[in-house]
Amino acid sequence: MLTQDHSRNVALLDQTLRIDNSFDILPRTLEFGGRQARMYTIDGMNEDNVVNKIVETLFKLEEAQLNELKTTRELADKTVPYGEVDLVDNERDFAVWVLSGCVGLIVEGFDEGVVIDVRSHPARPVMEPENDRVLRGPREGFVETLVVNTALLRRHLRDPALTMEAVRVGRSSRSDVVLCYMQGKADQKLVEKLRARLNGIGINTLTMGVESLTECLTRKQWWNPFPRARYTERPDTAAACVAEGQIILMMDNSPAAMILPTGIFDFLQDTNDYSFLPVTGVYLRWLRLLITVLMTVLTPLWMMAVKYNDRLPEFLSFLALEETPTIPVFAQLVVIEIVLAALRMASLNTPAALIGSFGIVGALLLGEVAVISELLIPETVLMMGFVALGNFAQPSHELGYALTFVRMITLVLVWLFSFWGFVAGMAIMLLLISVTKTVSGTSYWYPLIPFNGRALGRLFFRVPIKHDNS
Secondary structure (H helix, E strand, O other): OOOOOHHHHHHHHHHHHOOOOOOOEEEEEEEEOOEEEEEEEEOOOEOHHHHHHHHHHHHOOOHHHHHOOOOHHHHHHHHOOOOOEEEEOOHHHHHHHHHOOOEEEEEOOOOOEEEEOOEOOOOOOOOOOOOOOOOOOOOOOOOOOHHHHHHHHHHHOOOOOEEEEEEEEOOOOOEEEEEEEEOOOOOHHHHHHHHHHHHOOOOOOOOOOHHHHHHHHOOOOOOOOOOOOEEEOOHHHHHHHHHOOOEEEEEOOOOOEEEEOOOHHHHHOOHHHHOOOHHHHHHHHHHHHHHHHHHHHHHHHHHHHHHOHHHOOHHHHHHOOOOOOOOOHHHHHHHHHHHHHHHHHHHHOOOHHHHHHHHHHHHHHHOHHHHHOOOOOHHHHHHHHHHHHHHOOOOOHHHHHHHHHHHHHHHHHHHHHHHHHHHHHHHHHHHHHHHOOOOOOOOOOOOOOOOOHHHHHHHHOOOOHHHOOO
């Protein structure tokens, strides 16, 4: 705890901040109004002009002015020419504020420290997210700086009911997390549950941003690939969700906002649905659903049709293979799945200048060369090409990987057990969805289970805004 003993406070804070071991922690001894003071800053994280202005103002104080101040609150209110000022009474909180980029000030004769929020974090420009683009709409996206993200959200919702509660998580990282909701519209029980869970997180650091936070908030299900939350990097999407009564979790150092509660049907929606007329939005939504279903079951169904060539009805006879392929169809599908996964991973690490060359390599691997050499048959390339396109038809990468795992499991089961293997694969998918434990604790099948007709209708049909904005 800080006391009125200035020498003790200086020694305590110097030890807590370990100033002798870190070059970027800058302590500065000051004297103004006949009293000793100590200021702590982090190099590169403050607005230098503002800090200089504060120091200049402090140096102009006279001894009589300081003697009239009885409390640290009076000191902060009457001598610090800045708006964002707070007080702390212990060395731990003081150190956290300083390490977060604030200026820390202790003055002789006062038993609390003054923290001044003059942070200026390095930040990239507010640009449209690469994986969530729209044809029409704002060309802005969240960045890694939390205060910028909250300001972007405030621009869309200028309502006093918009509430943003700050929580620090992690014993070492002390990561700032914001619980954002609309008072009066959000489920208050869910808000209280999330607040309690955030305050109860006892890990050391949140190393992987929102995904680490999601894992801390949900029951451990390492074997379940289905995502527990939906993410967005678009302020307009986050604002629309909050306005509808959902809850947003934002974290410093991450541009992704977590949308809660989330069910399997929520992934049908996309920002582009609201960039066109309602009838076009409905078309896009149903098309997205159809493509998602097809990319999950197309290759297992086709492989089953190949196995039952002689039993296909006449209208499906085009699926039959004229010749037995050199490599079994099952092996071809598995190989292309692995190659597509490798191409996706490689694309993340490919410099922009080499993207064109990378595309040529991918086309050669899965295109004409593979077919001419009879390693692959054209039908397999066609089927997997559609699956690869379908992966990008819905915006959630997490759901895309989950459906990929389901598709590959179903392929193996169809290869082993034919029709009953396909049935088993679909049963496994439905079971995984049913047992998925969401962050909010609600059913992953909502609004189908428990049934809510109005909410389910809004997920499948994009209604005009005047009917959907009450």
